[in-house]
Amino acid sequence: MAVSSETLETVRSVTGGEYKYGFVTDIESDFAPRGLNEDIVRFISAKKEEPDWLLQWRLKAYRFWTGLEHEEPKWSKVQHPPIDFQDAYYYAAPKEAKDGPKSLDEVDPELLRTYEKLGIPLREQEVLAGVAVDAVFDSISVATTYKEKLAELGIVFCPFSEAVKEHPDLVQKYLGSVVPYSDNFYATLNSAVFSDGSFVYIPPGVRCPMELSTYFRINAANTGQFERTLIIADRDSYVSYLEGCTAPMRDENQLHAAVVELVTHDNAEIKYATIQNWYPGDKDGKGGIYNFVTKRGACRGRNSKISWTQVETGSAITWKYPSVILQGDNSIGEFYSVAVTNNYQQADTGTKMIHIGKNTRSTIISKGISAGHGQNTYRGLVRVMPKAKGARNYTQCDSLLIGDSCGGHTVPYIEVRNPTARVEHEASASKISDDQLFYCRQRGLDLEDAVSVIVNGFCKEVFQKLPMEFAVEAQKLLDVSLEGSVG
């Protein structure tokens, strides 16, 4: 969850929004002034009581980033006014419960209506809306009991900042090993200023008995707009990880630049599912989150597997390409995606499958849905390296258009440098037809239900990859984001 506007207001009122030198010595303070410089990076690291190696890593990233300034990626199809990186706050203390609304009565009714539509229980609505809830909150006890159970198996699942303290060797070994600090403009920025995130380690031979979900942590750690997630599955292990906010966040902050790194060793498997539903902006395209995220997994071990599933319904702009580097022989990479753009939303999303090891296989299923003035681009790369004998890829990109003012685009890049590789690509573009709508309505479904049925059918192959409750949620989210797109 990003820094709240209330907190920023406080920060502004105290600092007058002015840059102050020398504040670093005052690590008691709960905020850093506007802007970004080396001192801010040091401040963040100091606030988190980080070891020196991590500070040095952040600084390297920061210095690299200053060299990149004004070199934001321009190759994607998304358009937005330039972002002033000096006009933002990079550290603010987590929002105090007392700053939030005192009860649901004080929360924007529009937001509550959406929660209701999603079928979120009242108690959870309170958490999501940032209502100050009692110290004894149901999910906290849930979180504790299951943390104990995980600890018995040697599984580590904790906030990133805690992992830095408790498991520094693991963090140092793997941090930046999949997404180096120099990777791309936003990943570099994240490396310099990341706030918090999740850390997971599954020891050899352990099958994680439950789905790990950030949801349980929303309350525990107020993760920021620069989240950093690192998941390591040691040999012969398995984990399924769910990331997502079940409801739209009203968030004034514009930029959300997270980094996720996954590593699998021999015979290990990670399934990573995301439901992204950040605030998409209003009907006229005002406001909303710029979701510029770098997600990448490395199948280091033989026979290992990484599977990304994403349902992207929120954000004004989505720019993300969850990728897999298939290093180990016989390793498998998968990418299943549903991306929805309505009103003035833009999505430029896809994946990269880099085949390095022998007999590596990848599957890409992408479903893009555009409505209103939405623009939806699938951008993907399948690269087969010279040594990847017997590599195989299957790619299927389907786009569905609702109305005449939206756009769906497919930009596949295929580079094959081994003659034994087999790469297949299929693409389709379709519209919801009047015939289909009429057929549904003739059976009694109203227009909204008809659109929902047809769109869900279109997304079926991806939804099947989600855990049951998530699939149900994804369907509801789709309905909410496409509301009013027809008729």
Add this chain to the structure above:
Amino acid sequence: MGQLLEIKNLHARVEGKAILDGIELTIDAGEVHAVMGPNGSGKSTLAYVLSGREGYEVTEGEVIFEGKDLLAMAPEERARAGIFLAFQYPIEIPGVSTSVFLKSAVNILRRERGESELDAMDFLKRAKEKLAALRMDQKFLSRPVNVGFSGGEKKRSEIFQMAMLEPKLAILDETDSGLDIDALKIVAEGINALRSPEKATLMITHYQRLLDYVVPDKVHVLAHGRIVKTGGKELALELEEKGYAAFDAASKDAA
């Protein structure tokens, strides 16, 4: 039995072209009517106008269904009021299983009738019974709606849906065409099974052979957008013998 549907002086056009030119037709509850006519005479247009398809513009006349102004209702409202159309060319909906689709439709209609919704088990039980009666495989339920169905399977699927939805007025648009004789008999059984004193059927057909198995109370001949002759079941045989040409001439004289 009371009047279920009354069509009065119905004129309609499609893309600016007048197709229906003053249809008069009354159907009482408990009756089966057949509308026959050559290709292009406006049979499907009549079916679409009654079910409320967009683009079929009514320029004159009215349609009363159970005392209500049918033409003022949205397509789904008509469906919920008990009107079912078996499509001449059923539409494919990829990725949506027939059972999921039909279950939501069945429950919408049940709610409308003040009946309790069917849960997954009840729905499956009932669906299996109806499928068995139509000699259809249960696998049908998990296949996406009409996707990859043969012509005959599509027609049977429409009758299966009709059996599950239990409409008051079923409009069957050339459900018989493209069926072999065995399939035709099975479909006819399905239609007959739904006959009841409260319900009615409007069968649109090009051939009379379905009428050997579903015996109509009345037969109407449609030509150039008008009903040019109405009679009993023997009219179908007469049509078969003489062909549509005779009636065609009659309609032109009338025009």
